[in-house]
Amino acid sequence: MNKHHIQRYVFDAFNFSIIFAILFYGIFTHSSESLPDLKKSLLVLSGGLVLGTFLSYWGNKKGRRTLGETLFSSAEDTAVATDHSLLRSLWGFQLIVSFLVLLVAAGRQTEFSLIELLNKDGIASAANLFHELASPDWGLLPVAIVKVIETIFIAFLATVFALPVAFILSFFAAKNIMRGPTAFGVYGVLRTSLNVVRSVEPIIWAIIFAVWVGVGPFAGMLALMIQSIASLTKQYSEIIEGVSEGPIEGIVSTGANPIQTVWFGVVPQVILPFISFTIYRWDINVRMATIIGFAGGGGIGTILYQYSMRSQWNQVGCLIVVIAFVVWVLDILSAYIREALK
Amino acid sequence: MSKPILKVEKLTKRYPNGVLALQNVSFSVMPGEFLVIIGLSGSGKSTLLKSLNHLVEPTSGQILFGDKDITRSSTKDARETRQQMAMIFQQFNLIPRHTVLQNALTGRLGKTGTLKSIFGRFSKKDISDAYSFLELVGIRDKANIRADQLSGGQQQRVAIARALMQNPSVLLADEPVASLDPATCHVVMDYLKKVNRELGITVICNLHFLSLVRQYADRVIALKQGQIVFEGSPDQISAEWFRRIYGEDAREVEVE
Numbered sequence: 001m002n003k004h005h006i007q008r009y010v011f012d013a014f015n016f017s018i019i020f021a022i023l024f025y026g027i028f029t030h031s032s033e034s035l036p037d038l039k040k041s042l043l044v045l046s047g048g049l050v051l052g053t054f055l056s057y058w059g060n061k062k063g064r065r066t067l068g069e070t071l072f073s074s075a076e077d078t079a080v081a082t083d084h085s086l087l088r089s090l091w092g093f094q095l096i097v098s099f100l101v102l103l104v105a106a107g108r109q110t111e112f113s114l115i116e117l118l119n120k121d122g123i124a125s126a127a128n129l130f131h132e133l134a135s136p137d138w139g140l141l142p143v144a145i146v147k148v149i150e151t152i153f154i155a156f157l158a159t160v161f162a163l164p165v166a167f168i169l170s171f172f173a174a175k176n177i178m179r180g181p182t183a184f185g186v187y188g189v190l191r192t193s194l195n196v197v198r199s200v201e202p203i204i205w206a207i208i209f210a211v212w213v214g215v216g217p218f219a220g221m222l223a224l225m226i227q228s229i230a231s232l233t234k235q236y237s238e239i240i241e242g243v244s245e246g247p248i249e250g251i252v253s254t255g256a257n258p259i260q261t262v263w264f265g266v267v268p269q270v271i272l273p274f275i276s277f278t279i280y281r282w283d284i285n286v287r288m289a290t291i292i293g294f295a296g297g298g299g300i301g302t303i304l305y306q307y308s309m310r311s312q313w314n315q316v317g318c319l320i321v322v323i324a325f326v327v328w329v330l331d332i333l334s335a336y337i338r339e340a341l342k
Numbered sequence: 343m344s345k346p347i348l349k350v351e352k353l354t355k356r357y358p359n360g361v362l363a364l365q366n367v368s369f370s371v372m373p374g375e376f377l378v379i380i381g382l383s384g385s386g387k388s389t390l391l392k393s394l395n396h397l398v399e400p401t402s403g404q405i406l407f408g409d410k411d412i413t414r415s416s417t418k419d420a421r422e423t424r425q426q427m428a429m430i431f432q433q434f435n436l437i438p439r440h441t442v443l444q445n446a447l448t449g450r451l452g453k454t455g456t457l458k459s460i461f462g463r464f465s466k467k468d469i470s471d472a473y474s475f476l477e478l479v480g481i482r483d484k485a486n487i488r489a490d491q492l493s494g495g496q497q498q499r500v501a502i503a504r505a506l507m508q509n510p511s512v513l514l515a516d517e518p519v520a521s522l523d524p525a526t527c528h529v530v531m532d533y534l535k536k537v538n539r540e541l542g543i544t545v546i547c548n549l550h551f552l553s554l555v556r557q558y559a560d561r562v563i564a565l566k567q568g569q570i571v572f573e574g575s576p577d578q579i580s581a582e583w584f585r586r587i588y589g590e591d592a593r594e595v596e597v598e
Contacts, residue, residue, distance in 0.1 A: 250435030250501070253395060254508055255425035255452030256459075263460050264448055268439045 008068030012056030015067060017048025019098055022105045064090040129313055136317035144300065144322040151299030154217050155285035158224035163278055165229050170236030171262060177240060197230040202288055203295045210296035220297025224285050235277045243269040276338045283334040287327055346370035347511065347544055353403035355389050363389040365568040376538045376545045378559035382588060386568040387548040391514045395427045396420040425452040428505030432517035434497040438490035442500050445489050446472040449507025475503040479533050495526030502533055513537060515547040531558050
């Protein structure tokens, strides 16, 4: 029993248990509205796990390759692999059944319906919406411009505040700088917390800060700043990890201390890519600031949300044109600057 | 007879991956000597030089620098050692985006405070010294050009100037001419010789080409698989010794 065996049993067990669970609920429950009985579900799932492990073990013993065995096989296993075709082997059958079951379940869960998609009334109201969007209410233009400027500044300030923090943190999040046990511990803690921060979407941060400092551009700026610190630190530290060792060795050999070594050996190598990534981050932040407005983060996103909730599509059309224009211009501008920095 | 400036006793280095780079290497270096270390790639030349200034930590053995045992030193002592034993490298290891003058000034980092150096506030004396060492290696007119704009030979001369800025007593040169074309080889080697003769700095230099060894070395040490297989004056390296160091199939290449 080696690592590969465990991997394949675990994989097959989960695979079978999910298929069993889906089939069980597909057959025994009729309404998708009814809430699952958690205890019963757990029973079904663990039953599936046991059955799956058994099937995987039995299949492998009988020389039938399960999907788990095919995915997680050691080199010597692969060497003696038989050349069963996809349809004639157990793993091929397992793959196809899993895929079909998942496809059907996904269709049910997302309430996929061609009838709804091709509904005459539905198409007519969508056409009407597009028609109204296509004739924007230009009377809203002054408001839209003021609000889009707010959005650009939210993004700008978030990037500017994030920059120095990310700059300093990035050295502590770079593997080649953080050598030795203590340093590596700091590196691990920092990397983990950055990943946690990054995995929380900025729109969630916007809600948190809207509660904290009140709905408005300030909350949006703080949300973007938190997100930018985490993202920039990660990008910066990856650049630092890619620097060439030569100049660092050269500086170390002069008897420089660690801070001097980083400042003279590392910083000159990373400064241009840092600037490039920062401008790109501002560009991304402008787009994100619009979305954050939906959650009370201020700027053009907030009024876009208000008008679309009231189905005032002419006004929404005007806002979309302004947003598209600004995103387009910033995109070209940032690409142009980043090109020049190379 | 004067005392050796550097005495290496039974130096052994085993890398974490198990490679035994140096085995019981012992030798002494006299002040003002131009010592050349030869051997195939992978024979341990580079490891030997880098263990002297703590870029590599030796596994066992002893290094005496003057009267001081520097084998196991604190990071602070290691920095002190590095200041006194300057080093130049095969790939020059300059800061590409900085000017020649700025690169030369980094030789004074060990004697400059952290904040002062970060803000680039080197003293007037440091700057005038930098100019005179650049003058010494014939590259003063390029002082304000970025290091990556220079040719390989010029970059190596800047690296020598940076090393001299440390006011070292020993200069370690790790394959200083291996990435240069034959014509520039001699220019760089001549400057090393000049530093050795005029400033009295002890030079320990790793080299590939025997013709350069005969021309520049006072004394030669040959390494093979991490062990010293020859020690003597350059003209003692006969054809037989050459085959013993470099293997039966080796043929000597001349650098004009």
